[in-house]
Amino acid sequence: MKPYSFTVVDRFLRYVQIDTQSDPQSTANPSTEKQKNLSRVLVQELLDMGIADAELDPFGYVYATIPANTDKPNVPVICFCSHVDTSPDVTGAGVKPIIHYNYDGSDIILPERETPADPPQVIRLADHPDLSNQIGNDIITASGTTLLGADNKAGVAEIMDAAHYLLTHPEVKHCQIRILFTPDEEIGRGTEKVDLQRLGADFGYTIDGESLGTLEDETFSADAVKITIQGVSTHPGFAKGKLENALKIAADILAALPKDRLSPETTEEKEGFVHPTRLEGNQDKAVLEFIIRDFTVAGLLEKEHYLEDLTNRILQQYYPASTATIQVFEQYRNMKEVLDQHPAVVENALEGIRRAGLLAEQRSIRGGTDGSRLSFMGLPCPNIFAGEHAFHSRQEWVSVQDMHKAVEVIVRVAQVWEERA
Template sequence: MFHNYSFTASERFMRYVQIDTQSDPLSQSQPTTEKQKDLSKLLVKELQAIGITDAHMDEHGYVYATIPANTNKKVPVICFCAHVDTAPDASGTGVKPILHKNYHGEDIVLPDDAAQVLKKADFPYLDRLIRHDIITASGTTLLGSDDKAGVAEIMDAANFWMTHPEVKHGTIRLLFTPDEEVGKGTVKVDLKKLGADYGYTLDGGEAGSLEDETFSADSVQLIIHGVITHPGYAKDKMVNALKIAGDVLASLPRAELSPETTDEKQGFIHPIRVDGIAEKATIDFIIRDFVTDGLKKKEDFLLSVVEMVMDNYPKASFEFKVTEQYRNMKEVLDQHPQVVEYAKEAIAKVGLYLKMESIRGGTDGSRLSFMGLPCPNLFAGEQAIHSKLEFISVQDMNKAVETIIHIAEIWEEKS
């Protein structure tokens, strides 16, 4: 099916990563940064150029497009989704993508910062990429394969469908979202307008990986109210909220329950921001667990730590606010087993070894699943994400495109 097809994913990718689309966790606007729309507008233009007439961007930066069915069968509407924004963790301004052809296992020194060296010893996955073509950034920025790889792969699949009408499929909906990296990727999505029955995000790592499980997630905000007086006359009167906050942080377990001491199916309590003055201090936490009940246990434990510390400061008071963030998508996907099964079949069809994974994090697919669009996460090839050593294989990207095409084909065949 693909022997005469010239894949366009990597060329598109090299183009897209040069557009700065970093999202902003402190912004209240939608999208959180206007510059994300720069890429969204380009995607609309490119989709229209290949003949997708309804492609458009809404006011919040979401791109919707339809590839009409070319079969007489009644097939569920399938959506393929990726996010345009890059993470605030490393600069996304002035990304210079570099194509390293025919990789042979050597160290890759990134030219704009010789201290940034991609080594097989640090990234064992590079062993699987011998003779692949690898794309990196230049050493001073992230690359942005999370998730411009997914965007480019879906765009290439769209190009394939529009140029190969003989390959049968039902109606396909494309969705490109802003703000995934700051947890707002589905806030303004219009699922009614999308009109899809099932979805797949392309936002995963190594070729062949398929993720049907995420963390469940809450946030906790702890607000500590001290007692403030003039420091010159503060004896036996002042209670410093900053010091209480320090005590709370120092009382967290050192050897467990943190991101730096857990892996696989273990959850954690993670302080992410401290802010304040002597009178009032705030600590923001994120709580993560694969079992939703486990969140409550961790929150109760954190509360007990806070109460124990506060016992030493009887004049101070505190607020403890829990906010639900997202839930493990497996709870929804287990009710629709064919969504994951067809993805497994497609991965086998393209000749890859299946690697089922649990995401130690969240994804747009998690929220979409609970909003009524069951949506596992497919590999996009991205590696060392959110860092200056980020890299991706061109061949892995092309395999992702093939997988997308096969998924749509399998849904058509089995309908």
């Protein structure tokens, strides 16, 4: 890339201060109207760049086009995608981003606490080994009481800056580029209302990954499980031999889960897990919600059968008059099943990463992105790094220099598709 004054950091610092937290309990599309507050900003900035067709649809999706500037016929249309929402796990309201210039390798102590009695949030090098690659770089964090929102506003800002670069450097030949910003990715609904015909892309990339130079072409397959427990309710003063408390049944199911395996805190690499995410109810009725993760569908089914057998065993042994209904909801599948059928989408991304002067590394992700669903919907879509780290936590951070490189990679990937057409 020619000498260029990156705009990505300025954009990012503005975007993270807009609260866009999604809500898993909402049935609306998007799940929270406040996500559109950022989307409207993005549309206006795209229009100001000269992208005349930038628009926000009623469901919270932003669509925009950077026209191709090549004379070659039949060049594929490429989409770059990121999500505007932040995780429901930690508040995203009142984010105060801080730039820690010239990082020296020491622990980063964040200045704010929820209450004076709370310990400070400390981003320790020992807990975040990727910080060892950031010596001399500038690290952006939140202030200690909120998440930062680098997941995925780093990706949003990087796509916006790449668009700005391409529009101000017409000599850089590239394919037609479609920009897509989605809501509700963090609650597994990021592609629920996307219009792929309207998008009109042949291949895509989510910009939602972690470490510099990485490309993720394999994800978990994912299901959600809902266990509805119907206990036997009666007045507690006359309950002997009658009451079967639904909350206690749910607690027994949770307590029976293994302590040394099958959980996020005890697994790594290609190991899947069974993870409880929500419990609500009373003595009459309780609802337990889980997410199930594995890299294969067979592994998902095995874990779902395990959970069903565990529930039935507890009911039969201790609560014979109670019942449980178990529902399984498909969330997404391992994108590698699709991407292996379209090797160019991975190979061209790896080449773009290498042209940016980086060591390209293919990884599996212990999670999912919008690209997982988009791939199975007909848009093969691996995940390129955005530089975000410690997602869904108050210790979230991103490097300024990594964001600059992500912008360059987006530009390079667009060039590679044009050259190889």
